[in-house]
Amino acid sequence: MNPDPTTANKSRARSQASTTMSEIKDYILRTHLEPGDPLPTETQMCESLGVSRSSVREAVRTLSALDIVEVRHGHGMFVGNVSMHPMVELLVFRGLLNPGDDYRSLAEIVEVRAALDHAFAPAVCRAWKGRHDAELHAAVDEMVRRTERGEAFAEQDRFFHSRLLSPLDNRLFRQLTEAFWDVHMRTSPRLGAPDPVDIRETVDAHRAIADAAEAGDVDAYHDAVRDHYKPLLRNLQGARERATS
Amino acid sequence: MNPDPTTANKSRARSQASTTMSEIKDYILRTHLEPGDPLPTETQMCESLGVSRSSVREAVRTLSALDIVEVRHGHGMFVGNVSMHPMVELLVFRGLLNPGDDYRSLAEIVEVRAALDHAFAPAVCRAWKGRHDAELHAAVDEMVRRTERGEAFAEQDRFFHSRLLSPLDNRLFRQLTEAFWDVHMRTSPRLGAPDPVDIRETVDAHRAIADAAEAGDVDAYHDAVRDHYKPLLRNLQGARERATS
C-alpha cells in the first residue's frame, strides 16, 4: 500500500533537511571549495538533490547558522568562512540565560581567557623576542590618551590582543582568543563602569605585556597577564558578593 | 502609497526570520525558561509574532543549529541545553576543509587541548589533593585490559578526562575540554592506527595524571600531561612530514 517514497534516502529516520545539509557539506568538501567560493543556486540544489526548495532552505539555514554557508539576498550562496561567530552567539546567550548566578558565566569566560593567555606565553615570547612593534605600542598609547579623556578603548584593546598573537601559527588559538574577547565584551556591560584606578592598572598591564613579549621574558609576561586580569577579577568578585548579599 | 507592513518590526533592514529568531530568544530569557522547558508550538508562535510558519520554522532552524532550541518531531519544541555541540560540528568541518595542510587542524586542536590541561593543572591538583577516586583508576585499569586485548578505549578515555575535571566549578572549561576531545576523536582517524608502544605510553600517562592530581603535585601533573600528548604529537609530526615529502 505504501509506495515508500523515502526509499531513496539512506535512512528514513533522518529528515530531508538533515540529509540535504550533509549533501551540501559533502559537496563543498568534494569539490574542494574554499571560503568565499560561490555555491549552486537554490533551484539548482533542488534539482540535483531531488528535494523541495523548502528543504534546501532549511538545510541552508542550519549551515548558515554555523557560518559554513553565507547567503546574500538577491545575490547567491557562498561558502562561509567557518568562523567562531556561532560559538560567540551561543556563549553570549548562555551568559544571559542564568538569572541566579549572574556573573558566573562572565567569571568563567575571564578565567578561560587568562588560562589561554598563560598557556601560550612561551610561544608569544619566543615569537616576539628581539622585535619591536610600533603598532602594538601605538595601541597602548591610544589607550592612555583615551583613558585621560575618560573614553573607552575597546577597539584598541581588541587590536592589541589580536596583534600580540598574530605571529603565532595556531589559528585555532587565535580565533578562540578573539571569540572569548567578543563574548567578554558583550557580557561585561552589566558590571557597570569600572573604577578609574582599575582602568589605569589595566592599561599599564598592556604595556607590560608588550614589553615582556618583546624582551622574551616569559616570567614577566605571566606577571603582566596576571596584572591584566586582576582588576577585572576583583570587580567580578565584588559584584558576585553584592549579588548574593 | 506604500502600506509598509514592516512598520511593526524595529528595523526594516533585518529579515523576518532574523527578527523572529531574536523574538524567540527574548521570549526564553524574558520568561526565565531553562533547558528542557517546553516552548509554544509553531502555530502559536505564528499568531503571537504575526509571521508565517515558514519564517518561524527558519528561525527555529537557526536556533536549533545553535542548540538553543531542541525540536522533537511530532512532540513539540523545547529549550535546548545550549551545549558546545555546534562548535564541535564547526571544528570538525573545518578540519576536513583544508586539503593542503591536512593535519594542521588536528595539531592545533591537540595544542589547545594541552594548553587548557596545563592551565588548569593547579586547580585540578587542589581539587583532588588527598582524595582517591576508584572510578578514575578503574577507567585506567580498563584501558590497560583493552590495550592488552588490542582494543580501543575511547569511551574510557572520555570518561577519565571528564571525571578528572568534574570537581572544577568552571563549567565552561569542562565543556570546552570535552568539545575539543570530541573534535579530536572525529578528526584523528585519518592518522591511522598508532604504534602499540605509544598506546602503552598514553595509558601510563593517564595513570600518572590521576596519581599526580590525587597527590596534589602540580609539577608531576604537568609532566604527566606532557607525556600524555607526547606520543600523539610525535605521530602528528611524522604524518605532516610524510605529507609534505
Place this chain on the structure above:
DNA sequence: CTCAATTTGTTCGTATGTATA
C-alpha cells in the same frame, strides 16, 4: 537612470509522518 533578469525571502495551502493519550 531605468528596466529586466536572476536569486533569495516570505507566505499560503495541502498532504504526510510522528508521538502521545
Place this chain on the structure above:
DNA sequence: TTATACATACGAACAAATTGA
C-alpha cells in the same frame, strides 16, 4: 487501535534585493 496534536515536506505564487544591460 483510534484519535488528536504536532512537526515535516512539498509546490506555487509573490515580494524584495542585487546585478548588469
